[in-house]
Amino acid sequence: MCLAIPGKIKSIESQFDGLVRMAKVSFGGIIKEASLEMVPQAKEEDYVLVHVGVAISVVDEEEAKRTFRYLEEMGEVADELNINDFLPDKEEYSD
Amino acid sequence: MKYLSEYRDPELAQRYLREIEKTVTRPWTIMEVCGGQTHSLVKNGILNLLPPEVNMVHGPGCPVCVTPLNLIDKAVYLAEEKDVILCSYGDMLRVPGSEKSLLEAKANGADIRILYSPLEAVKIAQENPDREVVFFAVGFETTAPANALSVVHAQRLGLDNYAILASHVLVPPAIEALLSDEECLVEGFLAAGHVCTIMGLEEYFPLVDRFGVPIVVTGFEPVDILQGILMVVQQLERGEAKLENQYARMVREGGNPKARETIYEVFDITDRMWRGMDVIPQSGYGVCQAYQKFDAQRKFSVDIPEAPENASCIAGDIMKGLKKPFHCPNFGTHCKPENPLGAPMVSSEGACAAYYHFSDRIHQIEKQSA
Numbered sequence: 001m002c003l004a005i006p007g008k009i010k011s012i013e014s015q016f017d018g019l020v021r022m023a024k025v026s027f028g029g030i031i032k033e034a035s036l037e038m039v040p041q042a043k044e045e046d047y048v049l050v051h052v053g054v055a056i057s058v059v060d061e062e063e064a065k066r067t068f069r070y071l072e073e074m075g076e077v078a079d080e081l082n083i084n085d086f087l088p089d090k091e092e093y094s095d
Numbered sequence: 096m097k098y099l100s101e102y103r104d105p106e107l108a109q110r111y112l113r114e115i116e117k118t119v120t121r122p123w124t125i126m127e128v129c130g131g132q133t134h135s136l137v138k139n140g141i142l143n144l145l146p147p148e149v150n151m152v153h154g155p156g157c158p159v160c161v162t163p164l165n166l167i168d169k170a171v172y173l174a175e176e177k178d179v180i181l182c183s184y185g186d187m188l189r190v191p192g193s194e195k196s197l198l199e200a201k202a203n204g205a206d207i208r209i210l211y212s213p214l215e216a217v218k219i220a221q222e223n224p225d226r227e228v229v230f231f232a233v234g235f236e237t238t239a240p241a242n243a244l245s246v247v248h249a250q251r252l253g254l255d256n257y258a259i260l261a262s263h264v265l266v267p268p269a270i271e272a273l274l275s276d277e278e279c280l281v282e283g284f285l286a287a288g289h290v291c292t293i294m295g296l297e298e299y300f301p302l303v304d305r306f307g308v309p310i311v312v313t314g315f316e317p318v319d320i321l322q323g324i325l326m327v328v329q330q331l332e333r334g335e336a337k338l339e340n341q342y343a344r345m346v347r348e349g350g351n352p353k354a355r356e357t358i359y360e361v362f363d364i365t366d367r368m369w370r371g372m373d374v375i376p377q378s379g380y381g382v383c384q385a386y387q388k389f390d391a392q393r394k395f396s397v398d399i400p401e402a403p404e405n406a407s408c409i410a411g412d413i414m415k416g417l418k419k420p421f422h423c424p425n426f427g428t429h430c431k432p433e434n435p436l437g438a439p440m441v442s443s444e445g446a447c448a449a450y451y452h453f454s455d456r457i458h459q460i461e462k463q464s465a
């Protein structure tokens with residue numbers, strides 16, 4: 001129930017004279033509406049974490065990469081891990 | 096980056112597993128707090144892959160599992176007796192009440208609607224001015240902003256036919272209650288990442304200090320969970336107890352202040368009954384005085400006495416980390432997802448249902464408990 005998934009903001013529209021900002025968010029190509037009221041700083045092309053129709057966080061790109069570097073930073077032999085293997089921008093699905 | 100599939104990479108998961116194996120030297124009991132993490136652990140077969148020293152127990156972080164029987168009875172009452180349009184997240188429908196579930200009430204003709212978002216319930220209220228609409232607002236801190244926002248929207252729209260039946264629970268008081276219990280075996284926690292997206296880290300420092308347990312705020316994908324487990328194991332092996340954040344791509348130290356503002360606009364902190372556990376002081380949200388006309392319990396003067404729980408359900412011990420679903424004599428016999436005796440068999444985030452659906456993926460646990 002606490003499922004929340006990241007999606008990319010495709011467009012933003014204001015309702016109630018700008019009081020409410022709603023976005024069309026793409027989840028691997030599936031478009032859903034989400035309220036941006038909890039993330040006033042979010043803009044088009046940002047990735048947001050959406051839970052029950054409300055965006056609750058904007059993804060931090062730099063922090064997102066740390067999971068791939070953590071083992072390396074722990075002092076493992078760098079050769080063993082090529083970070084690029086884990087940062088695939090091979091389009092697994094289109095958005 | 097899609098911020099999803101990358102964290103399911105089997106090769107990276109393997110590397111984390113190897114690192115956990117290298118690091119662990121003795122048995123540790125670690126609790127994942129959130130039901131979403133339980134589901135991910137079981138579904139992805141992680142329980143089988145972990146070294147036997149790492150004993151994962153499954154916490155109370157499934158809102159469907161801890162919503163008291165009494166609230167289910169109240170929701171059924173509102174739908175059947177008060178003729179409201181009762182809107183709910185889908186997971187709540189099969190949870191058994193003392194007499195019936197919402198699904199049974201729906202089959203008998205009550206107007207019960209499954210929604211993805213509470214904001215849809217506000218729309219339904221707008222479109223049906225001659226009907227009363229009640230949203231069954233369950234959830235942890237993650238869901239509270241959306242539920243509160245629905246009330247704010249209804250207020251802005253001047254709706255007087257919308258109300259919520261609130262059953263909100265909070266994670267830190269539950270961790271405190273677990274750790275204060277003498278029987279508690281848990282030595283480290285994976286805290287629920289999405290809860291901290293809203294609340295930030297602040298509330299967890301006192302728990303780490305007072306109880307001397309490592310807490311790592313953790314995400315939900317297999318690689319996240321394995322990294323979280325590794326971080327807890329590293330601390331335990333070093334004899335440390337710190338608060339760490341594995342899920343920093345979503346969780347800021349200060350959480351989401353705007354979301355908290357919305358929560359505190361609509362809700363007050365109250366004592367709350369947890370199904371299978373008991374009343375935990377200051378562990379939930381109720382609708383505050385200023386918004387009381389949106390509180391379904393007051394609006395419809397719902398007064399239904401507490402009904403006793405099914406005595407043979409050991410859900411409480413499971414959520415405290417004392418037992419595993421296989422220890423329950425009803426598991427898979429009298430209690431199955433089609434016909435659940437207790438709430439953890441209903442939601443796929445409940446430990447019992449997760450074990451039942453994916454029993455082929457938990458041989459190791461079966462052996463341990465045999």
Ligand code: SF4
Nearest residue numbers: 408409423430437447
């Ligand atoms: S198997 Fe059923 S009866 Fe047993 S603890 Fe789980 S929910 Fe309760």
